[in-house]
């Protein structure tokens with residue numbers, strides 16, 4: 010019998026399993042993929058969220074050795090074509106920069122960090138999870154042989170992404186069932202892109218969604234498009250058509266992507282959304298990452314929150330395992346931690362989604378950031394701030410933003 014079985018070895022699952030294993034718990038980590046495996050994603054890792062979370066685990070330096078190239082400039086283009094550049098000030102520490110690291114590489118690296126403490130089994134698709142007062146039974150199939158397998162544990166952690174089977178089996182609403190945003194991405198070669206710049210195109214028809222161009226070096230870029238929840242009813246084919254159309258006709262894109270070639274396929278779809286009333290735990294079960302619906306609805310960023318929730322679940326799970334109390338009321342502490350740590354920022358983002366649907370407002374903000382250096386600096390400081398959008402909720406946060414603007418005036 011394992012102490013914990015973690016289903017899904019994406020960022021949320023690897024981090025949670027590693028922390029539980031280091032705590033001395035006997036942990037089994039299962040994934041249907043065989044690593045390195047791909048995952049549809051923009052591949053953008055923010056310094057303020059993802060690297061900070063890695064730093065809390067002592068993994069930031071190792072990541073920077075793996076992937077030292079940061080993108081120091083954000084280019085934002087509005088519906089009217091108005092643009093602004095937000096630049097990190099020189100010598101800002103690594104935690105304020107952004108990184109573009111293919112998930113094939115990042116997820117494999119993160120999984121390698123947990124192998125010393127965790128039993129990892131790849132190529133196992135979990136098909137059923139049963140929970141009763143005696144424990145958890147996880148059934149699955151080895152994909153290479155078709156062999157049926159059964160595992161037992163005291164606790165199960167659902168880190169199995171947007172369509173979480175664990176969430177359904179545990180009677181917790183799967184994140185995908187909630188209204189979600191949608192996104193699609195592809196890798197393109199032959200692109201005319203700057204290696205140090207992340208590009209965002211706020212296109213009129215998809216506001217507050219956007220098209221992104223994230224450079225991966227040597228003319229290769231991760232290019233994708235994300236829609237906010239209220240527009241995500243549009244089918245994937247329309248999203249793909251929209252992406253091709255923008256690349257072929259947008260005045261700032263068409264000349265630079267004339268020779269670009271799609272490598273592989275466009276992939277992606279639903280981004281599960283935060284619902285502050287949804288339960289993330291029950292007796293013997295916790296949900297983390299996309300399975301818990303923790304993607305930022307405004308930016309589409311989910312890796313950082315997946316890692317943070319993995320850390321919170323491991324801390325609460327380990328304590329509950331040690332206390333021998335895996336009841337619903339005990340594990341509810343995890344829900345409270347997630348609400349406290351991530352809730353305010355996710356709610357602010359949801360407010361942003363409602364506000365930023367008006368093209369004139371988006372263009373106005375971009376024009377202001379372009380023409381008024383203090384506004385550009387304020388936005389740069391907000392984007393790089395450790396507390397992110399939460400800075401706007403506290404006096405101390407406003408003071409820090411003011412200092413960032415005033416110090417550089």
Ligand SMILES: Cc1cc2nc3c(=O)[nH]c(=O)nc-3n(C[C@H](O)[C@H](O)[C@H](O)COP(=O)(O)OP(=O)(O)OC[C@H]3O[C@@H](n4cnc5c(N)ncnc54)[C@H](O)[C@@H]3O)c2cc1C
Nearest residue numbers: 017019020021041050051052053135170277298299311312
């Ligand atoms: C097109 C697109 C672009 C995005 N861009 C960004 C971005 O640039 N930056 C960012 O921060 N976020 C981005 N996101 C969101 C981000 O990809 C997710 O939030 C993040 O991957 C969540 O991590 P996770 O560990 O919770 O789940 P996942 O990364 O989805 O991992 C889940 C794992 O569970 C496994 N699994 C699932 N079901 C089973 C099963 N039944 N049995 C065994 N294993 C199973 C899967 O194989 C997978 O390895 C994007 C999403 C999309 C769709």
